[in-house]
Amino acid sequence: MSKQNVVLLAGGVGGAKLAEGLAALNKRVNLTVIGNVADDDEFHGLWVSPDIDTLTYSLADLIDRDKGWGLKEDPCNALSMLTSLGQDTWMNLGDKDFGLHIFRTLKRLKGERPQVIAAEIGRSLGVDATLVLPTDDVIQTRVKTAQGWISFQEYFVRERCQPTVLALEIAGIDKAQPTPESLAAIAEADVIVIAPSNPLVSINPILSVVGIREALQMRKVPAVAVSPFIGGKTVKGPADKMMQAMGFDPSGPGVATYYDGLIDALLIDSGDSQESEALEALGIMVGTADTLMQSLADKAQVAESVIDLAERCDFTLSPENLSSGERALA
Amino acid sequence: MSKQNVVLLAGGVGGAKLAEGLAALNKRVNLTVIGNVADDDEFHGLWVSPDIDTLTYSLADLIDRDKGWGLKEDPCNALSMLTSLGQDTWMNLGDKDFGLHIFRTLKRLKGERPQVIAAEIGRSLGVDATLVLPTDDVIQTRVKTAQGWISFQEYFVRERCQPTVLALEIAGIDKAQPTPESLAAIAEADVIVIAPSNPLVSINPILSVVGIREALQMRKVPAVAVSPFIGGKTVKGPADKMMQAMGFDPSGPGVATYYDGLIDALLIDSGDSQESEALEALGIMVGTADTLMQSLADKAQVAESVIDLAERCDFTLSPENLSSGERALA
Numbered sequence: 001m002s003k004q005n006v007v008l009l010a011g012g013v014g015g016a017k018l019a020e021g022l023a024a025l026n027k028r029v030n031l032t033v034i035g036n037v038a039d040d041d042e043f044h045g046l047w048v049s050p051d052i053d054t055l056t057y058s059l060a061d062l063i064d065r066d067k068g069w070g071l072k073e074d075p076c077n078a079l080s081m082l083t084s085l086g087q088d089t090w091m092n093l094g095d096k097d098f099g100l101h102i103f104r105t106l107k108r109l110k111g112e113r114p115q116v117i118a119a120e121i122g123r124s125l126g127v128d129a130t131l132v133l134p135t136d137d138v139i140q141t142r143v144k145t146a147q148g149w150i151s152f153q154e155y156f157v158r159e160r161c162q163p164t165v166l167a168l169e170i171a172g173i174d175k176a177q178p179t180p181e182s183l184a185a186i187a188e189a190d191v192i193v194i195a196p197s198n199p200l201v202s203i204n205p206i207l208s209v210v211g212i213r214e215a216l217q218m219r220k221v222p223a224v225a226v227s228p229f230i231g232g233k234t235v236k237g238p239a240d241k242m243m244q245a246m247g248f249d250p251s252g253p254g255v256a257t258y259y260d261g262l263i264d265a266l267l268i269d270s271g272d273s274q275e276s277e278a279l280e281a282l283g284i285m286v287g288t289a290d291t292l293m294q295s296l297a298d299k300a301q302v303a304e305s306v307i308d309l310a311e312r313c314d315f316t317l318s319p320e321n322l323s324s325g326e327r328a329l330a
Numbered sequence: 331m332s333k334q335n336v337v338l339l340a341g342g343v344g345g346a347k348l349a350e351g352l353a354a355l356n357k358r359v360n361l362t363v364i365g366n367v368a369d370d371d372e373f374h375g376l377w378v379s380p381d382i383d384t385l386t387y388s389l390a391d392l393i394d395r396d397k398g399w400g401l402k403e404d405p406c407n408a409l410s411m412l413t414s415l416g417q418d419t420w421m422n423l424g425d426k427d428f429g430l431h432i433f434r435t436l437k438r439l440k441g442e443r444p445q446v447i448a449a450e451i452g453r454s455l456g457v458d459a460t461l462v463l464p465t466d467d468v469i470q471t472r473v474k475t476a477q478g479w480i481s482f483q484e485y486f487v488r489e490r491c492q493p494t495v496l497a498l499e500i501a502g503i504d505k506a507q508p509t510p511e512s513l514a515a516i517a518e519a520d521v522i523v524i525a526p527s528n529p530l531v532s533i534n535p536i537l538s539v540v541g542i543r544e545a546l547q548m549r550k551v552p553a554v555a556v557s558p559f560i561g562g563k564t565v566k567g568p569a570d571k572m573m574q575a576m577g578f579d580p581s582g583p584g585v586a587t588y589y590d591g592l593i594d595a596l597l598i599d600s601g602d603s604q605e606s607e608a609l610e611a612l613g614i615m616v617g618t619a620d621t622l623m624q625s626l627a628d629k630a631q632v633a634e635s636v637i638d639l640a641e642r643c644d645f646t647l648s649p650e651n652l653s654s655g656e657r658a659l660a
Contacts, residue, residue, distance in 0.1 A: 045436035078408060081429025085454045095425040098432070099411025106375035124415045 003030045004307070007189040011036045011202020012051040013068040013236055014228055014293075015195035016058035018306070021299030022193070023059055023129050028307065031129040032185040033059075034212075036197070037114070038141040038170055038205030039152045043091050044082055046101040047108055050153070051202065052118055052131065053100065060125040068236065071096045090158045115179045132185055134206045137176040141201045142169045152201060161238040165245045170205050178211040186215045191310040194225035196291060198239040199258045200246060207262070216262045222313035223263045224306050226291060227252045230269040235292060252286075253278040264313045267291065267306055285313055333360045334637070337519040341366045341532020342381040343398040343566055344558055344623075345525035346388035348636070351629030352523070353389055353459050358637065361459040362515040363389075364542075366527070367444070368471040368500055368535030369482045373421050374412055376431040377438055380483070381532065382448055382461065383430065390455040398566065401426045420488045445509045462515055464536045467506040471531045472499045482531060491568040495575045500535050508541040516545045521640040524555035526621060528569040529588045530576060537592070546592045552643035553593045554636050557582045560599040560622060582616075583608040594643045597621065597635055615643055 006029045010019055015035070022031045036051040050069070057063040057071055064072045074094030083089045093101065100121065107117045115133045122131040141152040145163035155161065186192065197203055207213045216223060229250045234240045240250035248254040252268040252275040265285035268275055269292070276286045287309035293299045336359045340349055345365070352361045366381040380399070387393040387401055394402045404424030413419045423431065430451065437447045445463045452461040471482040475493035485491065516522065527533055537543045546553060559580045564570045570580035578584040582598040582605040595615035598605055599622070606616045617639035623629045 044432050045439055046432065074407060075405070075425070077404060077425035078429035078432065081426040082433055085430065085433045085451060087433060095405070095407035095428070096411040098425070098428060099408035100415065102374050102376065102408065102428070102432075103412055103415045103417065109375055121415060 003028060004190040005030050005032065005185075005188050006191045006193060006307070007185045008033045008193045008195055009197075009203055009206050010034070010051075010055060010195035011197030012039070012054040014234075015051070015197040015202060016054045016063070016068075017293040017299050018193070018195045018226060018302060019055055019129065020058050020296060021293065021301070021303030022306070024296060024300040025303050025307065026128065029303075032132055032189075033129055034132045034134055034182050034185060034206055035118075036202045036205055037133055037135065038139045038201065039156070040138070040140065041091075041151055041153045043093065043101075044087060046098070046105045048091070048093070048101050048153075049104065049114075049118070052133070053097070056118075056122050056125060056127055056131060059122070059127040059129050059131075062125065070094050091153060092157070113179075115181055119181075130185070132181045133179055134182045134209045134212055135176040136179055137172060139170050139172040139176045139205055139209070141205060142171050144168070156238070161241070165238075165242050168200055168242075168246070170208055173205070173208050176209050178209045182209075183211060183215055186212070186219070189219075190221055191307065192216060192219060192221060192223035193306055193310075194223070194259065194263060196226040196228035196235075198228065198234075198237055198242065199248075199255060200239065200242050203259075213262070222265065222310040224265045224267060224287075224310045224313070225255060225259055225263045226267045226302065226306060227255045227269065227272070229255065229272075230292060231271055251275060253282060256282050256284045265309045267302070267309055285309065287312070333358060334520040335360050335362065335515075335518050336521045336523060336637070337515045338363045338523045338525055339527075339533055339536050340364070340381075340385060340525035341527030342369070342384040344564075345381070345527040345532065346384045346393070346398075347623040347629050348523070348525045348556060348632060349385055349459065350388050350626060351623065351631070351633030352636075354626060354630040355633050355637065356458065359633075362462055362519075363459055364462045364464055364512050364515060364536055365448075366532045366535055367463055367465065368469045368531065369486070370468070370470065371421075371481055371483045373423065373431075374417060376428070376435045378421070378423070378431050378483075379434065379444075379448070382463070383427070386448075386452050386455060386457055386461060389452070389457040389459050389461075392455065400424055421483060422487070443509075445511055449511075460511075460515070462511045463509055464512045464539045464542055465506040466509055467502060469500050469502040469506045469535055469539070471535060472501050474498070486568070491571070495568075495572050498530055498572075498576065500538055503535070503538050506539050508539045512539075513541060513545060516542070516549070519549075520551055521637065522546060522549060522551060522553035523636055523640075524553070524589065524593060526556040526558035526565075528558065528564075528567055528572065529578075529585060530569065530572050533589075543592070552595065552640040554595045554597060554617075554640045554643070555585060555589055555593045556597045556621060556632065556636060557585045557599065557602070559585065559602075561601055565622060581605060583612060586612045586614045595639045597632070597639055615639065617642070 040049045064070045074096045078098045143155040144167035243250045267287040270288045289305035370379045394400045404426045408428045473485040474497035573580045597617040600618045619635035
């Protein structure tokens with residue numbers, strides 16, 4: 001059996017867990033992960049890419065498993081010096097982590113493409129999967145709260161997701177061009193997977209880079225999402241509150257509605273099987289699994305369920321799945 | 331008794347020791363240190379200022395006393411990450427140290443004057459002495475070896491001072507302007523002291539900034555140097571080899587010749603008292619002390635000897651010490 005090219009669209013912690021699960025199926029799966037860069041931000045003059053780093057550290061088995069982000073055994077000496085020097089240091093950055101941000105910033109200043117830098121970091125740290133950025137351009141999620149617009153990290157880390165979200169926007173998205181690597185990965189995919197990441201701030205910024213949503217809409221292979229909600233709640237992060245604030249239900253059907261036209265099947269938690277009927281009514285095939293991923297075995301099990309669900313998709317080239325050129329020929 | 335304004339011209343490790351000794355005399359002395367910036371260099375995109383940091387860390391009592399440079403209890407996690415990412419990491423940089431370099435680089439990129447940044451760092455870390463840079467411009471000692479021109483840190487750290495020095499130059503010195511703070515400090519000094527630092531690569535770059543050598547030549551207060559040589563050798567570093575390579579004797583008389591016109595007195599090691607006659611023949615008043623500074627008591631003792639020697643200088647306004655305007659009036 002030849003390996004399947006699996007392309008995973010992923011954010012940070014939840015996305016990294018599924019990425020690890022898919023990476024564990026390396027006898028069946030060639031994994032490419034398209035990560036989110038819209039929560040990138042500059043701290044102390046250095047370019048920090050939290051979701052990409054969480055993916056990289058997880059796939060390199062360097063992640064702090066207790067926190068789910070950051071490197072294990074990584075003290076904060078550099079940050080403590082910056083605190084002594086009067087800097088505002090609410091963003092947690094470990095010492096090895098700083099080494100990576102220093103490297104990334106140096107390479108960016110030298111004009112290297114962020115995509116090339118991310119792939120190089122992955123290779124250097126021993127990641128087998130291919131890490132792909134959706135764009136080399138700077139795009140940044142902005143969160144509108146009662147106090148005004150703030151960056152995603154300000155909302156997420158500094159404000160601990162407490163303010164009510166009034167609106168979201170992605171600064172820079174209008175001018176952002178997709179990387180050739182992201183379009184090529186989608187074009188060569190046998191299966192497309194959307195991770196159980198925050199649909200609004202992790203997945204949407206990837207989809208919003210011109211050409212990526214369109215490539216997924218025109219896909220000729222099955223696309224499966226994993227719901228980030230279990231019993232109407234997220235495992236971590238503000239996706240449930242955010243979905244509600246933006247008028248979507250924090251549930252399987254809410255996810256399927258949000259990803260309308262982009263997925264053929266949804267994997268939901270076994271405890272949410274009552275959602276199946278509503279999902280099928282939306283034309284979405286349903287799979288169930290224990291989607292709370294803690295051990296590597298859990299992650300691999302969810303990944304297996306995703307691949308199995310994709311294989312069960314009766315994905316034939318129905319007219320709406322043909323490109324306009326192919327439709328003209330049909 | 332009112333305090334004396336003491337201005338110390340200093341390089342790294344040896345200079346920092348005398349700076350600590352003078353700082354310990356804080357009932358008698360207001361200390362201003364003009365430090366060397368010609369061994370500054372960029373590492374991993376960050377601006378590193380080794381001599382200024384050694385002065386700062388020493389005066390803040392944060393220095394690693396065993397090494398004489400760097401911060402105590404400062405592991406190298408960031409550097410190990412940079413090594414993992416394929417960077418050439420021969421320059422030792424600890425984690426807290428990286429925090430400082432990140433801060434300095436950020437402030438420089440924001441357009442703050444290096445002088446203002448250095449003074450702010452000193453204050454933040456609890457340094458009572460005033461830290462002054464001779465120039466805000468970039469000047470860098472270059473060392474010519476058989477392999478060609480290399481930076482001072484390449485010669486000093488990477489090559490461990492092994493190559494024969496064929497020539498020295500200070501890149502950028504022609505365009506470097508003195509800071510107003512350095513000229514003001516010299517103008518307001520009651521005593522000028524030249525530390526037992528490398529005359530060629532620590533002190534000469536300070537003297538070579540236009541206006542500084544001239545200000546010292548026109549001084550109306552005593553200037554005392556401390557010889558960096560004990561028995562013809564340096565305590566640390568390549569000053570002895572370098573002096574010989576440049577045609578100067580690594581001895582008190584060699585130092586006095588090198589500082590011709592800039593000093594009135596020289597403090598030499600007690601073991602080198604046979605140099606007194608030659609020094610007096612050069613018109614230099616001689617003091618002796620145990621100049622090997624290990625404990626803080628040693629440092630304070632050398633500092634006391636320097637101040638005592640300055641007070642013994644019968645420094646009257648002889649014609650050659652008058653400015654041209656004053657000479658016209660005389």
